[in-house]
Amino acid sequence: MSPSAYCSDRPELPQIEPPEESDDFVYEQTEDIHVTGTLVWYYCICPRQAWLMAHQINPDEDDPNIEYGRFLQRFSYSRERKEGTVGSSKIDIYKPASGRMVVAEVKKSSRFLKSATMQTLFYLKQLKERGVEADGEIRIPDEKKRISVVLTDEALQEIQQLEREILVTIQKDMPDPPRKIGWCRNCAYREFCWS
Numbered sequence: 731m732s733p734s735a736y737c738s739d740r741p742e743l744p745q746i747e748p749p750e751e752s753d754d755f756v757y758e759q760t761e762d763i764h765v766t767g768t769l770v771w772y773y774c775i776c777p778r779q780a781w782l783m784a785h786q787i788n789p790d791e792d793d794p795n796i797e798y799g800r801f802l803q804r805f806s807y808s809r810e811r812k813e814g815t816v817g818s819s820k821i822d823i824y825k826p827a828s829g830r831m832v833v834a835e836v837k838k839s840s841r842f843l844k845s846a847t848m849q850t851l852f853y854l855k856q857l858k859e860r861g862v863e864a865d866g867e868i869r870i871p872d873e874k875k876r877i878s879v880v881l882t883d884e885a886l887q888e889i890q891q892l893e894r895e896i897l898v899t900i901q902k903d904m905p906d907p908p909r910k911i912g913w914c915r916n917c918a919y920r921e922f923c924w925s
């Protein structure tokens with residue numbers, strides 16, 4: 731499977747081949763440049779966006795899409811939700827009746843389901859590396875949907891490969907040039923890229 735196949739939410743983009751492990755490429759994350767769950771989500775939609783975020787070139791925080799996303803994260807399921815931190819990522823943790831920990835990502839719609847799945851897998855991987863087994867869920871309150879995400883051995887390989895691919899991209903000196911995709915209309919960087 732080619733690396734970008736892990737991100738089928740952006741079929742318009744060309745595939746990116748990371749260098750072989752034996753090359754002089756540094757896969758290590760640094761304090762400044764590292765992969766987070768949010769970056770996984772954005773990378774699967776637009777690698778340029780992930781690069782900009784990784785380099786602290788921040789989007790318009792007042793963008794209505796960002797504000798609504800924040801609102802959903804904050805107020806959906808607030809009774810059962812606990813916030814946690816794993817690595818550099820903030821996660822939302824739920825304890826259902828079964829008692830097993832659930833890490834849930836709340837999204838506005840199911841439009842970028844593959845991106846949301848990879849983001850959730852990233853959190854599950856980070857927890858597993860710290861000895862915590864958890865289940866994943868994508869919750870879409872506006873569509874009344876809950877989609878289960880499981881860190882199988884195959885999914886673990888996919889997210890590990892994707893993490894390396896993201897590191898290759900964000901460690902570049904420059905971002906990819908902007909490419910028009912459907913998401914640009916909603917993207918908080920649209921003025922930065924296209925004006």
Ligand code: SF4
Binds near residue numbers: 910913914917919921
């Ligand atoms: S406006 Fe388009 S090209 Fe620019 S970062 Fe957003 S999605 Fe990517």
